[in-house]
Amino acid sequence: MPQVLSRPRFPSVSVPALSRLRGQHPLAGLRAAWRRASVAVQPVLRLDARDATDLVDHYMALDPSDRGARFNSVAARETLERRYSDLDWDTSRVLGIRSGGRLVAVAEIAVSDLGGLPCRELAVSVLGPWQRAGLGERLVRRAIRGVCEHEHLPLVLYTRASNVSMVRLCARLGARGETLYGDHVAVFDPA
Ligand SMILES: CC(C)(COP(=O)(O)OP(=O)(O)OC[C@H]1O[C@@H](n2cnc3c(N)ncnc32)[C@H](O)[C@@H]1OP(=O)(O)O)[C@@H](O)C(=O)NCCC(=O)NCCS
Numbered sequence: 001m002p003q004v005l006s007r008p009r010f011p012s013v014s015v016p017a018l019s020r021l022r023g024q025h026p027l028a029g030l031r032a033a034w035r036r037a038s039v040a041v042q043p044v045l046r047l048d049a050r051d052a053t054d055l056v057d058h059y060m061a062l063d064p065s066d067r068g069a070r071f072n073s074v075a076a077r078e079t080l081e082r083r084y085s086d087l088d089w090d091t092s093r094v095l096g097i098r099s100g101g102r103l104v105a106v107a108e109i110a111v112s113d114l115g116g117l118p119c120r121e122l123a124v125s126v127l128g129p130w131q132r133a134g135l136g137e138r139l140v141r142r143a144i145r146g147v148c149e150h151e152h153l154p155l156v157l158y159t160r161a162s163n164v165s166m167v168r169l170c171a172r173l174g175a176r177g178e179t180l181y182g183d184h185v186a187v188f189d190p191a
Pocket residue numbers: 036066067069070122123124125126127130131132133134135136137138158159163164165166168169
C-alpha cells in the first residue's frame with residue numbers, strides 16, 4: 001500500500017515568497033538571496049578620507065526618498081562633496097560595508113549633545129537592493145557597542161516617525177523612543 005503523506009516530500013515555498021516573485025524576473029529572488037548571503041560575510045570597515053568619493057557615491061545611489069530620510073534634505077552632490085572633503089574623520093566615525101568594492105551600507109557616528117550632556121549621534125543608510133538583509137542592524141549594533149559599551153555615552157538617532165524601518169530597528173535593539181510633531185528620537189542608553 002502506498003503511504004499517504006500529509007506533507008509534500010519537497011521543501012515547500014511559502015505563498016508570500018511566491019507572490020513576491022510574481023511579476024519579477026524569474027532569477028530576481030535568487031539574485032536577492034545571493035546578495036544577502038554575500039554581504040553577510042563582509043566585514044564592517046572604518047572609513048577614512050580616502051573613502052570620501054565612495055561615500056558620496058553611496059549617498060547619491062540612494063533613492064531620493066531614502067537620501068531625504070538620511071539627510072532630512074535633498075542633499076545635492078556638491079553639498080555632499082563639500083561636507084565629506086571637510087570632514088574630521090577622527091572625530092566623526094564612519095563605518096561601511098562593501099559588496100564587490102561598492103559601499104552598500106554606511107553608518108556615521110558624530111559628536112553631539114543631548115540636554116547639554118555629551119552623546120554621539122548615529123545616521124545609517126543602506127542601498128535599496130541590499131536593504132532587508134540585516135546590514136542596518138549590524139551597523140547599529142556596532143555603533144551601540146562602540147558608543148554605549150566602550151565610551152559609556154548615549155547614542156541618539158533622529159528620524160521621521162513615518163520611517164517605519166528605522167523606528168522599528170531602533171526599538172528592536174533596545175532604544176527608548178519618543179515622537180514629537182512627526183519627528184522621532186531614539187536613544188540607546190550607555191551600558
Ligand atoms: C532604515 C534602513 C537603514 C534599514 O536598513 P536595512 O539594512 O534594511 O535594515 P535591516 O535589514 O537590518 O532590517 C530591516 C528589516 O529587514 C528584515 N530583515 C533583516 N534580514 C532579513 C532577511 N535576511 N530576510 C528578510 N528580511 C530581513 C528585518 O527583520 C527588518 O524587518 P522589519 O522592518 O519588518 O522589522 C534602510 O531602510 C535605509 O537606508 N533607509 C534610508 C535611510 C534612512 O532612513 N536612515 C535612517 C535615518 S538616519
